[in-house]
Amino acid sequence: MIINHPLLGPRDAQEFTYLGDAALINRPDWTSENALREFHDYLHLRDNPAGEHRELWFHEQGDRSWLVVTRNTVTHEISKVELACDVARASGRSTGRDEGQVA
């Protein structure tokens, strides 16, 4: 497979390490009342679609960017590649300081 890195252009997928569903960006708030259930679901339950899948790849043998790749799990066709930090910011992640930090 070839991943079209937003900064570096097309790169062989072998340069990357795969993590999984991009939903892993959405780490729950540890102070939430249902934190245990939320963390359980966040870390363990997957949509696992047969079709379009947004997923995290790490350019380990390259510039060490985490990417969010939109890829079809049936055809392996890649329709979109974004920097994960942009996706994270867009989904409201920032410094974590607002998440009930105590110490």
Next chain:
Amino acid sequence: MGYSGLRLIKEALTGHKGWGPQWRDASPQDAYDYVIIGGGGHGLATAYYLAKEFGGARIAVLEKGWIGGGNVGRNTTIIRSNYLLDGNEPFYEFSLKLWEGLEQDLNYNAMVSQRGILNLVHSDAQRDAARRRGNAMILNGSDAELLDVDGVRKMYPFLNFDNARFPIKGGLLHRRGGTVRHDAVAWGYARGADRRGVDIIQNCEVTGFRIEGGRVLGVETSRGYIKAGKVGVSVAGSSSRVMAQAGMRLPIESHVLQAFVSEGLKPFIPGVITYGAGHFYCSQSDKGGLVFGGDIDGYNSYAQRSNLPVVEDVIESGMSLIPGLGRARLLRGWGGIMDMSMDGSPYIDKTHIEGLYFNGGWCYGGFKATPAAGYCFAHLLKTDRPHDTAKAYRLDRFMTGHMIDEKGMGPQPNLH
């Protein structure tokens, strides 16, 4: 009519006219006591044991394509009981014991061949881990022997002992492990189930569940609605898709695992070898092909196909272990879809929907589990209680913190 050498001779002399279908192509009835979704090894074994051990009910197996077309139809045929953890080893030992009597039980020669599995070790830490595992196996009633490098050399003189990047330091030998003619397992169970009245319905895809008041009433299929007392889902590879129809998200990802076979060769590798320093394990089929595999491709996929980097990785490992393989040729590779679970261990459990039961998450270990998975799933379906050897395979174990993580890789499916 039973199979035997005598019968074969009789049929041979009369033009083989007496052989009937090995199983009937049944059409769906309106209602069953048990509907098993998935005509793979596990589904067929479940139906067989339900009918044989747990008696007399109306049972159907629904298969969207042809039976035995999932992972029982494409795997590297290995059976073994060499697990480390208490949640696993009793189950796989139970499974191996069922394998040991399977052919006589089914009256079907699945060529269960206990030719021994040797897990090589290449470092002191690996030897320590092998010792812990070997002891756990013995303590669970399985067999294990720890070989030093001379012991390995005696069994497999053609391995790379002298020019290896990661020298062989010994191995853990599990003599009762071996191989089975994988397709025959599906057919043997199908024939056995059919002979006990189970309806095996091919080309019947489940398209939805009818659920009311938290209870499953039946399944919608491409061949109409079928009422069901209880529904057992056994569709590894498609688990997430099928269970999504019941509104469930699972601790499962789908990944491709490739397997390979070489051109036919005269006997070369007597048993099963697994490399401890790379992704490679290998045996030789009775037909002569080297059957080998390695790691999963590593990204979510439902595409049943091979990809080059993993092919190369596996064969680099193979050649590093067995330098004499160079002139053999890779004949065919295929990719199967694995239910990769969050701790590398499977699920056999009830769901929160009454009457709906789930068996899946087998990673790449489902084949060897076939008899026990069928038996234990049948037990659960019939009694609503887990079988003793399968009680750790709960869907809620990540909530309670009772993971069964043989490799210690955590909730990242592609690392198991």
Next chain:
Amino acid sequence: MTQRNRLTGGLVDQSNPLNFSFDGKIYQGYVGDTLASALLANGVRLMGRSFKYHRPRGVVTAGSEEPNALVELRSGGRQEPNTRATTAELYGGLDANSQNRWPSLKHDMMAINDRFSNFLTAGFYYKTFMWPKAFWEKIYEPIIRKAAGLGSLTGAADPDLYDKGFLHCDLLIVGAGPAGLMAAVTAGRAGAQVILADEDFRMGGRLNSETHQVGGMPGADWAARVVAELAAMGNVRLMARSTVFGAYDHGVYGVLERVADHIAIPPAGKPRQILWRIYSKRAILCAGATERSIAFENNDRPGVMMAGAVRAYANRWAATPDQNIAIFTNNDDGHRTAADLIAKGVNVPAVIDIRPDAPKVEGTELLTGAQVIGSKGRLGLTDVSVRLASGEIRRISCGALAVSGGWNPNVHLTCHQRGRPTWNEGLAAFVPGNSLPMGMSVAGAALGDLSTHGALKGGADAAVSALADLGITASRLVLPEAEDAPIRLTPFWHVSGTGRAWLDLQNDVTVKDVKLAHQENFVSVEHLKRYTTLGMATDQGKTSNMGALAVMAEMTGKSIPETGTTIFRPPYTPVSMGALAGRSVGKEFHPTRLTPSHHWAVEQGAEFVEVGNWLRAQWFPRKGETHWRESVDREVTQTRNSVGICDVTTLGKIDVQGADAAEFLNKIYANAFAKLPVGKVRYGLMLREDGIAADDGTAARLAEDHFVVTTTTANAVTVYRNMEFARQCLWPDLDVQLISTTEAWAQYAVAGPNARKLLQKIVDADFDLANDAFPFMACGEITVCGGTRARLFRISFSGELAYEIAVPTRYGDAMIRALMAAGEEFDAVPYGTEALGVMRIEKGHAAGNELNGTTTALNLGLDRMVSGKKDFIGAVLSKRDGMNTDDALCLVGIRPVDAKDRVPAGGHLMAISGPVDAAHDQGYVTSAAYSPTLNSAIGLAFVKGGGERMGERLRLVNPLEGIGTLVEIVSAHFVDPEGEKLRG
């Protein structure tokens, strides 16, 4: 040495003879021959034996699909089983042997199987060999295994080299027949980057085997001209002897180039084969078509061949299987073979055409509406029986029968990404379907355009269109004139009869077997294949699948496309394992990482050990030491008594910088980091998000906004990856940057009571190492040896007064030499990983054996470190009940009650009285060592509720090695539990 079946002409160089041997007998052939063509020319028809019945077999095809003529080529480590005689290029001294026969090809004892073929039907083995139970492994299976298999490996290592390469192009063209050549010249002239690959050693495809004129000249000449033009283009790469074996995701193709298979031994330093990965923007499949047979009784005798192959042998190789060749066909193409043979002077006694309305052929008798119903000749065809339209049976004497059942387009690569072919009624064949791999188009016979004109036009059109996709305008070239005969074929698959009619020649699958499969409900084509082994031979069904499908369709009353097709998977033709492995074998399997002190350690005579990809010194034997324990004990003792030095560069190092660095680490580590003062180091524990211990190490604060994190050697990569994940994906706005500096700094542990004294000789005088000025857990940036930049950390893994000193890697070698020189007066000793391991066990530090991916902070006895007051990776899920039970495993020390006993790591712990089984398991030993400090074996173990069980005795059981030992639970801190030494 006469070549009695050699004809005139052809593309072989009849002025250039070569000697070769087959089964020990010497023959002569010519440059340009294949082994098969040369054997045919020498009158050899018998070349192999079938898989199951060991029936005598001859060559049937002239290409890579050959199912019968498989030989062992070369010998020793180069012995190459199952080589198709049809693709093996002849070279002087070629040495081939037949296979799967004993004792000889003519007299094969295993042919007894054929006598019992009635019993050995499809799937017979599923029905028998079940009693007595023990007999399968002991009796039946060994016999079956011995009889099965084709060629053999010697077991010797392959001495040849294999390379891998990567190529990029605009357009990859697969196959250099008329379509491929036309596509290549169209694209080449347009300036595109083109790769043209063909499995044959001579480009031209069928043009080399036909007598057609192209552009007013023989087709082979036209092909040679185009190839010459392409060869002169800088933007075109011609790859002959190169099989495109797989179509992979995103336009990537796997290609095997056979660089040196056509010579006896590759030139020194040159590879035998190269595995290319080609990254193409577009690809055109011009792979041609494969002829199929018609099954009839005993259609497997040597001499029964494909009509197109017979024609190819005659035209291209000037060889014929016999001087009398009959033709059996259902289409006009078979008639071409008759015409070409006659033109070459071969007698064609008859053309047997199943069509009542077959067109006339000159120079032979045409039997219309006739069928071949049988054959004779045990080791080679002598005659065939023909049922004429009238019903009369006629026997025709012939040494070969050329059979044509039509042509199947080579759609294989179109299916490699699970595209399904579709049925073409006119051809009675499958053609490429709609869902082709990304960027692929198909032209020529592979698409079903079987005429030369159709192929030329298709190739040109496909090239123009593929280049247009890429924004390259290619002009349409004037097509050379060529035949454009229509396809006239009456689908016909097998002659009905009672005898055995072969579908899969290699695996001995007959029409009867398909019928039996149907009778037993193996109707799905996948079941059929698996039950009968049809299509599983080395040709992967290229010569057999269609016939069997047709028979099954007949049985079920369905059409062929309704009956289905099996999925074609890579590789198109088998690929040698050597090529797939390339150079990553033996010592080169993985890269070897060397530590900065490696060369120095080699000089000291160190023993080395693989630690991941690193090679580390394991111990440093001294003269007179005969056992590794002597060396290790000495290294430990000397370190504890004076000072020892160890290269610890392999530990992962991550530089963490930025205003939010401390806040970031606070989220990464389970213990608090935000308030760590500058100049201090803290031990840290990282959890995974699921609360399991991930790694441990230290973080040193060199400045407000600058930390250096260390990881274990094993987890250096994953810790860095996970930290980047946290930085980029979880808290993207924290002001922090990371970089791995593992290889940038050489780092040495200097440990022992004299460590400070030693270092004072190295560290520049401006830096005060006194205990007050630089206490335990201090760190700082310093200079050494007169101004060389360095970092010093006062941390201890051994439990001694210890430091780790880091210098830029380029000074690593100089530093170990300087340290050792400075240490001479203290009798400083270098120590390796073994002594390191002993000392850390003596000190009770967890390492890889304890951080095994299933253990928690509680298990490790580190639960008090885990903060309850902050968010960090693993904070929430580490609280799950199942991980916090009262009887959770806890890390303890164990000592044998009898100091002479061993405590093997991997042993399990049981109560002294009570059953020994899994249900009563109390825990297990993770690490063990002999402690020279305590003069006893010691171990670390996880024991249920172990923290509360100090002093308790347990049985250490190790049934694997038949050992049982009485042990006592003790503190894991065997040495200096109060930590006085390391603070001194």
